[in-house]
Amino acid sequence: MKAWAKTFPENKHVKFLADGAGKYTHALGLELDLSEKGLGVRSRRYALLVDDLKVKVANVESGGEFTVSGADEILKAL
Numbered sequence: 001m002k003a004w005a006k007t008f009p010e011n012k013h014v015k016f017l018a019d020g021a022g023k024y025t026h027a028l029g030l031e032l033d034l035s036e037k038g039l040g041v042r043s044r045r046y047a048l049l050v051d052d053l054k055v056k057v058a059n060v061e062s063g064g065e066f067t068v069s070g071a072d073e074i075l076k077a078l
Contacts, residue, residue: 001016001018031043032044044060044061045061045065045066045069046058046059046061047059047069047071049077049078056077057077059074
């Protein structure tokens, strides 16, 4: 995440956060158990718009789709 954030040096408003242990994902209830496919527990694909520590928008994908969690959808919500 640190390397990705460095590609946006002018950014002053977006925080790049990692969840390597999956604790945040678990707390949000956004786990996806793919153990039967040999992939273990993963995070669902989602995007959050957070303002002043409050979630304003939570776009959570269903299944393997990529329709609501992209940057364009979050930008529409700003």
